[in-house]
Amino acid sequence: QVQLVQSGAEAKKPGASVKLSCKASGYTFTDYAIHWVRQAPGQSLEWMGWINAGLGNTRYSQNFQDRVTFTRDSSASTAYLELSGLRSEDTATYYCARAIVATIGTEFDYWGQGSLVTVSS
Amino acid sequence: EVVLTQSPGTLSLSPGERATLSCRASRTISSSYLAWYQQKPGQAPRLLVYAASSRAAGIPDRFTGSGSGTDFTLTISRLEPEDFGVYYCQQCGGSPLSFGGGTKVEVK
Numbered sequence: 001q002v003q004l005v006q007s008g009a010e011a012k013k014p015g016a017s018v019k020l021s022c023k024a025s026g027y028t029f030t031d032y033a034i035h036w037v038r039q040a041p042g043q044s045l046e047w048m049g050w051i052n053a054g055l056g057n058t059r060y061s062q063n064f065q066d067r068v069t070f071t072r073d074s075s076a077s078t079a080y081l082e083l084s085g086l087r088s089e090d091t092a093t094y095y096c097a098r099a100i101v102a103t104i105g106t107e108f109d110y111w112g113q114g115s116l117v118t119v120s121s
Numbered sequence: 122e123v124v125l126t127q128s129p130g131t132l133s134l135s136p137g138e139r140a141t142l143s144c145r146a147s148r149t150i151s152s153s154y155l156a157w158y159q160q161k162p163g164q165a166p167r168l169l170v171y172a173a174s175s176r177a178a179g180i181p182d183r184f185t186g187s188g189s190g191t192d193f194t195l196t197i198s199r200l201e202p203e204d205f206g207v208y209y210c211q212q213c214g215g216s217p218l219s220f221g222g223g224t225k226v227e228v229k
Binding site: 035037044045046047059061062063095097099103104105106107108109111112113114 | 153154156158164165166167168171172177178209211213214215216217218219220221222223
C-alpha cells in the first residue's frame, strides 16, 4: 500500500534551517511528484511547491521561493524539504503529499503524517 | 492567484443530517481542477473528491461533489459520527495551488 512516512518533530531557533524527509513506499517513486504543504496551528493549508521525483525539477510558491529547497534521493525513495531563515511564523506542521507529475490537475491522493516544526528562541 | 472562500465557517449538525459545504473561487476554474479534503484533529488531510465530482478511492457515496465555474459544493447526505471534522477545497488548475479556509463540521 502507498505510504509516505515523514521525519519527526523539530525544534529550531530563529534564523536556523530545518531539513525534513518524506520516505515513499508502495509505488514507483519516480513516477510521481511530491508536493509540500504546511499548516500553522489552527490555520488552513498552504501550498509550498513540488518536486518531480523522477527528473528532480522543482516549482516553488513565490511565498517561499528564496528560502526553500526541495531535493530527492531516488535510490532511497525519499524527498526532502529544507527551509532556511526560520522565523516564528514558520511554526507549523509540514506535510508531503503525492500527486501526478503535471502542472495542473494535481490533487493529492496520499499524504504523509506530517512533521511539526517549532521555531522559538 | 485563485482565492477560495469556504462557507460557512462552522456547521453544527447532528448525525443523520445533511451537510452542504460551499467553496467559491475568485475567478472561474475548470471543474477538472477542484478537489475536496477531510481533516480530523491530529491527522493529515484525506482526499474525498477530485475533478469537482469524482469520489476518491474508498470514499462512501454519501459524499457528493458538484459545481462549476466559481461555485462548488460538497454534500454529505447523512452525517455519520466519523464525518465530523474540517473540510477544505483546493484548486489545482495552476500555480500557485491554493486551499480554502475550511469548514468545520461539528456535532450539534
